Amino acid sequence: MRIPCTFLGHARWHAAMTRIVSLGLLCLLIAIPVAATAQDDVDNGQALLEALDVRSFQDKAEAINAIIESEDERANDWLQALLDGDLQRHKDDGRFVIVTDNVGREWPVIDALSGDDLGEMSRRDLARININNALRRQLRSALSMVELYTGDRDERREAAKGLIGKVDDELSDSLASRLENESDEDVRHRLNQALAVYRLEQGDIDAVETLAGSLNSDVRVALTRAADGEGAVADAAQAALADIEQTLKLNRGAETLYFGLSMGSVLVLAAIGLAITFGVMGVINMAHGELIMLGAYSSWMMQQLLPGYPGIAVLLSIPVGFLVSALVGVVIERSVIQHLKGRPLETLLATFGVSLILQQLVRTVVSPLNRSVTTPEWMSGSVAINDALSLTLNRLYVMGFAVLVFAALILVMHRTRLGLEVRAVTQNRAMARSMGIRATRVDIMTFALGSGVAGLAGVALAQLTNVGPNLGQSYIIDSFMVVVFGGVGNLWGTLVAGLSLGIINQVLEPWAGAVLAKIMVLVFIILFIQKRPRGLFPQKGRAAEG
Amino acid sequence: MNLWQSMARRDRVFDFLAPTASSVDVRHGPILYLEDVTVSFDGFRAIDNLNLTIDDGELRCIIGPNGAGKTTMMDIITGKTRPDTGSVWFGSRHDLLTMNEPEIASLGIGRKFQKPTVFEALTVFENLELAMAADKRVIPTLTARLTGEIRDRIDEVLTMTGLAEQQHALAGILSHGQKQWLEIGMLLMQRPRLLLVDEPVAGMTEQEMERTAELLTGLAGKQSVVVVEHDMGFVRSIARTVTVLHQGSVLAEGSMDQVQSDPSVIEVYLGESEEAA
Amino acid sequence: MHWLGRPFNERSTQLFLLVLVLAVTLVTVLHLAVSPQHPLYVSGYTVGLLGKYLCFALLAVAVDLVWGYLGILSLGHGAFFALGGYAMGMYLMRQVGDRGTYGDPVLPDFMVFMNWESLPWYWHGFDMAWFAFLMVFLAPGALALVFGYLAFRSRVTGVYLSIITQAMTFALMLAFFRNEMGFGGNNGLTDFYDILGFDLRSNATGLGLFIASGIALAFGYLLCRSIVASKLGRVCVASRDAEARTRFLGYRVERVQLFVFVVSAMLAGLAGALYVPQVGIINPSEFEPLFSIEIVVWVALGGRATLYGAVIGAILVNYAKTIFTGVMPDAWLFALGGLFVISTVLLPKGIAGVLAHRFRRREASNTTKTEVPA
């Protein structure tokens, strides 16, 4: 097959990449016998790779094209290795190797030409063949042009999408022919757009027809260029642009809403546990943030225990995170809080002390540095609603998670014995006692529940932000704001408060800036509390008497 | 104990018990009107269009089973609770519904709580000092000094409440009965036109009760007194007019005997009251 | 003003003043009269350190006034402290004049290289000492007045008040971090030269500031005592323990609270103003909620509603901090955290609780008890 080498793809190849890796490894296995038998390939290959080992990136680009054109079976692996920075050269004997694992000081390598396993080499003896972003892009596009012909539906679609705005005379023909025997509608559509952009540049007015309504940024760029000109084409382009802008506005609104909701759901997750401990027991748990942190750390711990299975680790860390935080919660309740019954301000101070201790504990036991938590494949990236609006997956998951947790809590509170007892104790402790409810037990259970939920929040946050000793600090104040704003002891209040604060914040941010937006929200809450000291949904009963 | 006997004489009035020259207009008789007052908490009608008038200098007893709305009524008069409908007038000049607690208090309405609430972290003496009628704005309070006359006044109340020995003790360590007396004493220091007294003899010994009865009856005439009490014996010993509250509204009104002979009262109330007595 | 004199006949106050005066004079003597080689010599470094402690002690007294006697747990007093500090910092900044790096006669260095072409309006007047020193009280006072008016009027109390005071200081921290605010952003104000014409880098000035802090602490203590010992002080305690009852006695509780809150804020501001020239920098980290909560713990450990307890607590904790961060840094947060727990769970009356007993017997008439239902 012929791959046009002047062509520089401009697209996101993530989906494609992973497949290439596997594909590459596959070819590797096939390649070995081939290479072993055909001696001349080795020299030829050596020459090809020699060309790569130069300083200037332009020359490297040439060398890469040479490799592609050579149609050598090993081309795929070489390029892949080059892309990953694993293609290296031995400083002394100058032979090319592919590093299979570049961690530590001694690296296992295989021969780039023969594919023989060469054991380990010291990183001191190896010089890697550098590439930069330009080359990386060239490599990816080159590798992925294959996809347009051989790849499956999604890959072809990605590839086709990448072609928009990149088509030149040479390519247009091969694409036209490709279009003939392309079955999939969507791929055809994109190929058409790609060609239309090309034709538009040639001043073909019908092209505008094809492009109208597309939200693809490259299409928009092409239209804007066309619109600058004079005559019918320009007018048509301007018209097309106008209604594209309209749709974009709508999309932007939807996007902001999504951002607000996702931020809101994070706030809700962080605050909901507090709503329970604070609302039900009237306990100001300043260590709540650190319970969140522990949840996040248990998420990291699970990944350490299950290297290579981030997905499973994340799922497992949900129960684990809950348990860890719940246990710590119980310890706090037994050791500190039970001694401070009915003295909320004291619990505030004591638990703050606990939070300091927990932080420092993590610093000394684990490390003061942030820990890296890998996002599993199925949680990274985003789902494209259209070319202009795409929702980030990890946040979608967090939203869903928040909804689940909330629903679960509502159930626990209204459908279970515990919930009943909890509500009884909230309304009137003495009365509940006299009715044979063991208030202390309820306290422990409640606090464990609240803490556990904090742990869940931590598990979710581990997918969004730092896992470090300061994680808790950055959420404690926000959590309190949400609870107080929503009305203490009222789960629905917390939900509404969290989501609305999230949205307010995201709406303000674009024009006020992140800092001012946050300040405004704080001031707003302070003033709101003056107006309604008991929050959005005030609650009667013991807990309300702060 | 001759001061004690002298106190027992109804005609004799301590100068400090003399009503303050307040702006209360009682030319048209009653010092307190409640008209069609209604309050409900979450649908439950604690007070159900209640009508009540207290004449100047009257001593009124209010009785009624639990939940009849006695305490709620006091909350309304003292501005702690706002009614949903109705009007509450102090004399014919002051609409109490437009005022907050301190304003109402400074008009001369004193209240003694059901559960004795004194300032436990302060001494008996200090409790009375705070209660005393005076300029209660911030700066005057800051610069206020303990003049001889104030001391005398406090001493008098101390003697008559029998707390002279404990005057430097913290109120927190007083017995229940003593707290009741201290609170009554604080009430006296306020020189109110109208005293609202909620279950004054709860947890008192027989003898303490008598003293209380003496005191309250002694006040009447010069000041209006409203007593809410469960103890029928006590009520009988002081009562002139009795009002029976039931489910937030007046069930019957009149002398003890009239009330007791009232069938509706007997039905809803007396059975229970016998036990109470 | 007889009420100001009242504390002088309290034993606790006399004792406190005596100790304070002795300590300050001792340090002064050891610093001036003893030769640097002598083991008893007190170095400029130590004088600065002690001066800092005295400022913190004053701050603690201010917090104790509102928490101990009024029952208002403010988690935002660091904000008043910092505002007073900034007022002083702005004065010191203007004193630099054209000696700044860029030699601009008016603009402070950070404004020059942040491209401010002219002095923002709120910086005017701070070149005059009297104005700046007035602001030291007015700025925190005004904030306390507005915040307190809103909060107390709508009867926001207890935990809610604590949390919104925390929100207040947090918001202010974010605000002062912003460089557009014109307070030097994260770097804050630093690199001062002289105060009232005295070179800040000379030991003599250091000693002067130390003594000034001592006097300020004495003044603050006396002021608080005289409020506490007055009838108003009793009203405070009354409203702390039975707010409704106090209202029924005819006291405007919210106004009492507001008055005391503002006084306390001004004292905190004074503390901040003396703190800044001694440590040589003021920046938004003083607004951090952690700092405000730390102050409360000084008071809790020392013993609430006994002003001298606050002083003891402040000095002890900060002394401990100096040692720990010097010797075993990792242990510091453990120790501090432990202090929080212990002082609340095991020592509800604080260190002074024990001492307090004796004084209370003697002065049952004009001092009050330490038990505070929070």
Added chain:
Amino acid sequence: MYQRIPSPRWLAASLIALGVSAPAVAQDDDPIKVGILHSLSGTMAISESTLKDTVEMLVEQQNEAGGLLGRELEPVVVDPASDWPLFAERARELLEQEEVDVIFGNWTSVSRKAVLPVMEELNGLLFYPVQYEGEESSENVFYTGAAPNQQSIPAVNYLHDQVGVERWVLAGTDYVFPRTTNRILEAYLKDEFGVADDDIMVNYTPFGHSDWQNIVSEIKRFGSEGKKTAVVSTINGDANVPFYRELGNQGVDAADIPVMAFSVGEQELSGIDTGPLVGHLAAWNYFMSVDTDANYDFIDAWIEYNDDETVVTNDPMEAHYIGFNMWTEAVRKAGTTDVDAVKDAIIGVSVPNLSGGYATMMPNHHITKPVMVGEIQDNGQFAVVWETPSTVAGDAWSDYLSGSRDLIADWRKPMECGNYNVAEGTCMGSNAEEQAEEALSGD
């Protein structure tokens, strides 16, 4: 860390705090005291504690090599606990109580600013190892980290010349370093490349900012106008993880919109899953991946010292390595640890850096450094893709800021001025005063 501190310091510390001190009269056989002023607790401990270990390691190595001037080196460690006023206090303690001969320390600009007056008052010697915003040159401070012209300017040149960037997003945390850097860059981009105003987007976020959705999508929009766009990031520490995560998830690929970071090094990367970040850029004067024997030796020593295969090295560590060697070199040259003598001797001293070149101390107390651009790899390392042909001398006063265009610093006699205005031919501000005072007090 506990066992490393000899217990007598307990006593010492408490005595100090008690105000009692026994200053040692320096004899020639006494050890030379090396003060270390890095936060070991609090938020900055993350970055600074490793620098403290670095200096301790260097001191250890020096002692094994026979010390200095035949005397032992003794590290004196204090903890300013990430608390800026405490930095000043600790610096004073080091100089007045401990009487150290030199101090290696500080990370944040604010802490340096807090320490500066103390250094000048007590005539101390401070080596500051972190890249910073410039606009400063103190007689008593030696800046071994990069000045703006040793990091941001070359990095922007790379983006413009090699990557062909035409639109610029300047995103930073809201504090002095990003503010100044971005102001310099804005001026530079306009003057040098004639970039239009609406081709530059500036954005500031608070410390530890964690919700980047809006900003990243703005960046995407800004970058979708058809011109090649890059982000120049001065985002600080903790805020980076959520930022890069959001970039990855919103599909901003290094190939489309590369991010050039000035505050993200190997240590920061160790807390990030670098998988999605491959190809994003950082500009430093040193990378752990630099392929020289000197570097490998340093790394190995560091690994031995921590007894941990996974530890990383970074740019500020190299800065301390250079600074420490320059100081020892200068002490040998001067034959004494006397501050004034060392200050004079150190100017012009050259020592090898870790990337195979030499670093020289300039008269403005800044040093010469190579500037490298590295691309993030999936193993948490950077691969150097570009390097300045020769080393660049640090410039204390930026030529692109109106206030400092005419200022230069030269601490050699006779000028001896940190901010000499070439236009007016005078030494501005404080230093002039001080010299006058010194002249009067006659020392």
